[in-house]
Amino acid sequence: MARQVNSQRNQEEAVIDLAWPNEAWSDVTKEIFHQLNAGTENGDWTRHPGYLRTGERRLYCRNISEQGKGFEYAIFINKREQRATCVCQFGPYLEGPPSHVHGGAVATMLDTVMGTCAYNVLEGFHLTANLNINYKKPVRLGSTAIFLAKVDKQENRKAYLSAYVTSADGSTTLCDATSLFVQLSQEQMEKAKKYLPQDSHND
Numbered sequence: 001m002a003r004q005v006n007s008q009r010n011q012e013e014a015v016i017d018l019a020w021p022n023e024a025w026s027d028v029t030k031e032i033f034h035q036l037n038a039g040t041e042n043g044d045w046t047r048h049p050g051y052l053r054t055g056e057r058r059l060y061c062r063n064i065s066e067q068g069k070g071f072e073y074a075i076f077i078n079k080r081e082q083r084a085t086c087v088c089q090f091g092p093y094l095e096g097p098p099s100h101v102h103g104g105a106v107a108t109m110l111d112t113v114m115g116t117c118a119y120n121v122l123e124g125f126h127l128t129a130n131l132n133i134n135y136k137k138p139v140r141l142g143s144t145a146i147f148l149a150k151v152d153k154q155e156n157r158k159a160y161l162s163a164y165v166t167s168a169d170g171s172t173t174l175c176d177a178t179s180l181f182v183q184l185s186q187e188q189m190e191k192a193k194k195y196l197p198q199d200s201h202n203d
Protein backbone atom coordinates (compact mmCIF):
# COMPACT_ATOMS: atom_id res chain seq x y z
CA MET A 1 0.00 0.00 0.00
CA ALA A 2 1.06 3.61 -0.40
CA ARG A 3 3.25 4.63 2.52
CA GLN A 4 2.88 7.91 4.34
CA VAL A 5 6.04 9.84 5.14
CA ASN A 6 6.15 13.24 6.69
CA SER A 7 7.94 16.01 4.86
CA GLN A 8 10.34 18.01 6.96
CA ARG A 9 8.70 21.18 5.75
CA ASN A 10 5.54 21.03 7.80
CA GLN A 11 4.06 18.19 9.72
CA GLU A 12 0.46 18.65 8.63
CA GLU A 13 1.46 18.13 4.98
CA ALA A 14 1.30 14.37 4.44
CA VAL A 15 3.70 13.14 1.76
CA ILE A 16 2.49 9.81 0.44
CA ASP A 17 4.74 7.44 -1.50
CA LEU A 18 2.48 6.22 -4.30
CA ALA A 19 5.05 4.08 -6.08
CA TRP A 20 3.61 0.99 -4.40
CA PRO A 21 0.83 -1.36 -5.53
CA ASN A 22 -2.66 -0.27 -4.51
CA GLU A 23 -6.08 -1.77 -5.11
CA ALA A 24 -6.36 0.02 -8.47
CA TRP A 25 -3.37 -1.88 -9.84
CA SER A 26 -4.16 -4.90 -12.01
CA ASP A 27 -2.57 -8.28 -11.24
CA VAL A 28 -0.31 -7.77 -14.29
CA THR A 29 0.90 -4.39 -12.99
CA LYS A 30 1.50 -5.83 -9.51
CA GLU A 31 3.36 -8.86 -10.90
CA ILE A 32 5.72 -6.68 -12.99
CA PHE A 33 6.22 -4.34 -9.99
CA HIS A 34 7.28 -7.27 -7.79
CA GLN A 35 9.62 -8.59 -10.51
CA LEU A 36 11.26 -5.16 -10.78
CA ASN A 37 11.27 -4.64 -7.01
CA ALA A 38 13.09 -7.98 -6.59
CA GLY A 39 16.01 -6.30 -8.40
CA THR A 40 16.40 -3.90 -5.45
CA GLU A 41 17.32 -6.78 -3.10
CA ASN A 42 20.96 -6.99 -4.23
CA GLY A 43 21.26 -3.20 -4.48
CA ASP A 44 21.65 -3.04 -8.26
CA TRP A 45 18.29 -1.34 -8.63
CA THR A 46 16.64 1.32 -6.47
CA ARG A 47 12.91 1.96 -6.41
CA HIS A 48 12.29 5.67 -6.86
CA PRO A 49 9.60 6.82 -4.39
CA GLY A 50 6.69 8.59 -6.03
CA TYR A 51 5.47 11.30 -3.69
CA LEU A 52 2.01 12.79 -3.69
CA ARG A 53 1.93 15.80 -1.44
CA THR A 54 -1.38 16.72 0.11
CA GLY A 55 -0.22 20.31 0.20
CA GLU A 56 -0.12 22.76 -2.65
CA ARG A 57 2.74 21.18 -4.57
CA ARG A 58 2.40 17.98 -6.63
CA LEU A 59 4.19 16.39 -9.50
CA TYR A 60 1.67 16.51 -12.33
CA CYS A 61 1.67 12.79 -13.08
CA ARG A 62 0.96 11.98 -9.41
CA ASN A 63 -1.91 14.36 -8.95
CA ILE A 64 -4.94 12.58 -10.38
CA SER A 65 -6.88 12.24 -7.13
CA GLU A 66 -8.85 9.01 -7.55
CA GLN A 67 -6.66 5.94 -7.48
CA GLY A 68 -6.38 4.17 -10.82
CA LYS A 69 -7.91 7.01 -12.85
CA GLY A 70 -4.65 8.48 -14.12
CA PHE A 71 -1.04 7.42 -13.99
CA GLU A 72 -0.27 4.47 -11.73
CA TYR A 73 3.45 3.72 -11.88
CA ALA A 74 6.72 2.89 -10.20
CA ILE A 75 10.20 3.71 -11.51
CA PHE A 76 13.37 1.75 -10.73
CA ILE A 77 16.86 3.18 -11.29
CA ASN A 78 20.15 1.34 -11.96
CA LYS A 79 22.92 3.93 -11.38
CA ARG A 80 25.80 1.65 -12.43
CA GLU A 81 24.17 0.75 -15.75
CA GLN A 82 22.69 4.28 -16.15
CA ARG A 83 19.26 2.80 -16.77
CA ALA A 84 15.70 3.21 -15.50
CA THR A 85 12.70 0.92 -15.83
CA CYS A 86 9.09 1.78 -15.14
CA VAL A 87 5.87 -0.20 -14.92
CA CYS A 88 2.88 2.01 -15.68
CA GLN A 89 -0.86 1.43 -15.82
CA PHE A 90 -2.87 4.05 -17.69
CA GLY A 91 -6.26 4.96 -16.19
CA PRO A 92 -9.45 6.16 -17.93
CA TYR A 93 -8.77 9.88 -17.39
CA LEU A 94 -5.88 9.59 -19.88
CA GLU A 95 -8.02 8.72 -22.90
CA GLY A 96 -7.00 10.16 -26.26
CA PRO A 97 -8.25 8.12 -29.21
CA PRO A 98 -11.36 6.15 -28.07
CA SER A 99 -10.34 3.39 -25.61
CA HIS A 100 -6.67 4.25 -26.09
CA VAL A 101 -4.16 6.37 -24.19
CA HIS A 102 -3.54 9.97 -25.24
CA GLY A 103 -0.12 10.30 -26.89
CA GLY A 104 0.63 13.18 -24.52
CA ALA A 105 0.13 10.87 -21.54
CA VAL A 106 2.63 8.39 -22.97
CA ALA A 107 4.97 11.33 -23.62
CA THR A 108 4.56 12.41 -19.99
CA MET A 109 5.71 9.05 -18.76
CA LEU A 110 8.61 8.98 -21.24
CA ASP A 111 9.64 12.46 -20.06
CA THR A 112 9.39 11.40 -16.40
CA VAL A 113 11.21 8.05 -16.78
CA MET A 114 13.98 9.54 -18.95
CA GLY A 115 14.19 12.57 -16.64
CA THR A 116 14.58 10.26 -13.65
CA CYS A 117 17.13 8.17 -15.57
CA ALA A 118 19.15 11.32 -16.34
CA TYR A 119 19.74 11.67 -12.59
CA ASN A 120 22.16 8.77 -13.00
CA VAL A 121 24.64 11.17 -14.62
CA LEU A 122 23.45 14.77 -14.09
CA GLU A 123 23.76 16.54 -10.75
CA GLY A 124 21.10 18.87 -9.38
CA PHE A 125 18.16 20.05 -11.42
CA HIS A 126 17.81 19.34 -15.13
CA LEU A 127 15.19 20.10 -17.74
CA THR A 128 14.09 18.41 -20.94
CA ALA A 129 15.58 20.21 -23.93
CA ASN A 130 14.38 17.76 -26.54
CA LEU A 131 12.04 14.74 -26.61
CA ASN A 132 11.36 12.77 -29.80
CA ILE A 133 8.83 9.93 -29.84
CA ASN A 134 7.88 7.40 -32.48
CA TYR A 135 4.46 5.98 -31.71
CA LYS A 136 4.48 2.45 -33.15
CA LYS A 137 1.24 1.03 -31.74
CA PRO A 138 -1.70 2.58 -29.85
CA VAL A 139 -1.73 1.88 -26.09
CA ARG A 140 -4.99 0.42 -24.79
CA LEU A 141 -6.61 2.40 -21.96
CA GLY A 142 -6.29 0.50 -18.68
CA SER A 143 -3.37 -1.52 -19.98
CA THR A 144 0.05 -1.86 -18.39
CA ALA A 145 3.21 -0.87 -20.22
CA ILE A 146 6.91 -1.13 -19.42
CA PHE A 147 9.28 1.81 -20.04
CA LEU A 148 13.00 1.10 -20.45
CA ALA A 149 15.36 4.10 -20.57
CA LYS A 150 19.12 4.42 -20.69
CA VAL A 151 21.72 7.16 -20.86
CA ASP A 152 23.52 6.97 -24.22
CA LYS A 153 25.96 9.85 -23.85
CA GLN A 154 26.85 12.68 -21.49
CA GLU A 155 28.60 15.87 -22.57
CA ASN A 156 29.12 18.17 -19.59
CA ARG A 157 25.64 19.49 -18.69
CA LYS A 158 23.95 17.45 -21.44
CA ALA A 159 22.63 13.90 -21.12
CA TYR A 160 21.38 12.10 -24.23
CA LEU A 161 18.97 9.24 -23.54
CA SER A 162 16.96 6.68 -25.45
CA ALA A 163 13.94 4.68 -24.34
CA TYR A 164 11.35 2.28 -25.59
CA VAL A 165 7.95 1.25 -24.34
CA THR A 166 6.68 -2.33 -24.54
CA SER A 167 3.48 -4.18 -23.77
CA ALA A 168 3.34 -5.85 -20.34
CA ASP A 169 4.56 -9.18 -21.77
CA GLY A 170 7.40 -7.46 -23.66
CA SER A 171 6.22 -8.87 -26.98
CA THR A 172 5.19 -5.59 -28.62
CA THR A 173 7.13 -2.34 -28.95
CA LEU A 174 4.62 0.48 -28.49
CA CYS A 175 7.01 3.47 -28.80
CA ASP A 176 10.62 4.40 -29.02
CA ALA A 177 12.08 7.77 -28.02
CA THR A 178 15.21 9.84 -27.63
CA SER A 179 15.74 12.87 -25.43
CA LEU A 180 18.21 15.45 -24.31
CA PHE A 181 18.25 16.72 -20.71
CA VAL A 182 20.28 19.76 -19.74
CA GLN A 183 21.48 20.34 -16.21
CA LEU A 184 20.81 23.85 -14.98
CA SER A 185 23.91 26.00 -14.56
CA GLN A 186 24.81 27.27 -11.07
CA GLU A 187 23.30 30.64 -11.94
CA GLN A 188 20.07 29.05 -13.19
CA MET A 189 19.95 26.86 -10.08
CA GLU A 190 20.12 29.96 -7.88
CA LYS A 191 17.16 31.43 -9.76
CA ALA A 192 15.27 28.11 -9.65
CA LYS A 193 15.78 27.66 -5.89
CA LYS A 194 12.65 29.64 -5.05
CA TYR A 195 10.57 27.05 -6.93
CA LEU A 196 12.09 24.04 -5.19
CA PRO A 197 10.49 22.52 -2.09
CA GLN A 198 12.50 22.82 1.11
CA ASP A 199 12.10 19.12 1.91
CA SER A 200 14.14 16.28 0.50
CA HIS A 201 11.36 14.71 -1.56
CA ASN A 202 12.29 15.13 -5.21
CA ASP A 203 9.46 13.50 -7.01
Ligand SMILES: CCCCCCCCCCCCCC(=O)SCCNC(=O)CCNC(=O)[C@H](O)C(C)(C)COP(=O)(O)OP(=O)(O)OC[C@H]1O[C@@H](n2cnc3c(N)ncnc32)[C@H](O)[C@@H]1OP(=O)(O)O
Binding pocket: 048, 111, 112, 113, 115, 116, 119, 126, 127, 128, 129, 130, 158, 180, 182, 183, 184, 185, 188, 202, 203
Ligand atom coordinates in the same frame (compact mmCIF):
# COMPACT_ATOMS: atom_id res chain seq x y z
C1 LIG B 1 17.01 10.44 -7.78
C2 LIG B 1 16.02 11.68 -7.65
C3 LIG B 1 15.07 11.64 -8.85
C4 LIG B 1 13.95 12.74 -8.79
C5 LIG B 1 13.08 12.62 -10.03
C6 LIG B 1 11.96 13.67 -10.04
C7 LIG B 1 11.19 13.59 -11.36
C8 LIG B 1 12.12 13.93 -12.51
C9 LIG B 1 11.47 13.70 -13.79
C10 LIG B 1 10.69 14.89 -14.26
C11 LIG B 1 11.17 15.26 -15.65
C12 LIG B 1 10.34 16.37 -16.22
C13 LIG B 1 11.23 17.23 -17.08
C14 LIG B 1 10.43 18.30 -17.73
O1 LIG B 1 9.31 18.11 -18.13
S1 LIG B 1 11.22 19.81 -17.88
C15 LIG B 1 9.98 20.84 -18.60
C16 LIG B 1 10.15 21.00 -20.10
N1 LIG B 1 11.42 21.59 -20.42
C17 LIG B 1 11.63 22.93 -20.28
O2 LIG B 1 10.77 23.68 -19.85
C18 LIG B 1 13.00 23.43 -20.66
C19 LIG B 1 12.92 24.78 -21.37
N2 LIG B 1 14.24 25.07 -21.92
C20 LIG B 1 15.20 25.63 -21.13
O3 LIG B 1 14.98 25.97 -19.98
C21 LIG B 1 16.58 25.81 -21.74
O4 LIG B 1 16.49 25.77 -23.15
C22 LIG B 1 17.56 24.71 -21.26
C23 LIG B 1 17.70 24.78 -19.74
C24 LIG B 1 17.07 23.34 -21.68
C25 LIG B 1 18.92 24.95 -21.90
O5 LIG B 1 19.17 26.32 -21.80
P1 LIG B 1 20.55 26.86 -21.19
O6 LIG B 1 20.50 28.34 -21.34
O7 LIG B 1 20.82 26.28 -19.89
O8 LIG B 1 21.71 26.30 -22.09
P2 LIG B 1 21.90 26.36 -23.65
O9 LIG B 1 20.76 26.96 -24.39
O10 LIG B 1 23.26 26.95 -23.88
O11 LIG B 1 21.94 24.81 -23.99
C26 LIG B 1 22.92 24.00 -23.33
C27 LIG B 1 23.38 23.01 -24.34
O12 LIG B 1 22.27 22.21 -24.74
C28 LIG B 1 22.10 22.32 -26.14
N3 LIG B 1 20.67 22.31 -26.42
C29 LIG B 1 19.72 23.03 -25.80
N4 LIG B 1 18.52 22.75 -26.31
C30 LIG B 1 18.72 21.84 -27.30
C31 LIG B 1 17.88 21.15 -28.20
N5 LIG B 1 16.55 21.35 -28.20
N6 LIG B 1 18.42 20.27 -29.07
C32 LIG B 1 19.76 20.06 -29.07
N7 LIG B 1 20.63 20.68 -28.25
C33 LIG B 1 20.11 21.56 -27.37
C34 LIG B 1 22.73 23.63 -26.54
O13 LIG B 1 23.09 23.58 -27.91
C35 LIG B 1 23.92 23.67 -25.61
O14 LIG B 1 24.90 22.79 -26.12
P3 LIG B 1 26.47 23.21 -25.96
O15 LIG B 1 26.62 24.48 -26.76
O16 LIG B 1 26.66 23.44 -24.47
O17 LIG B 1 27.23 22.02 -26.48
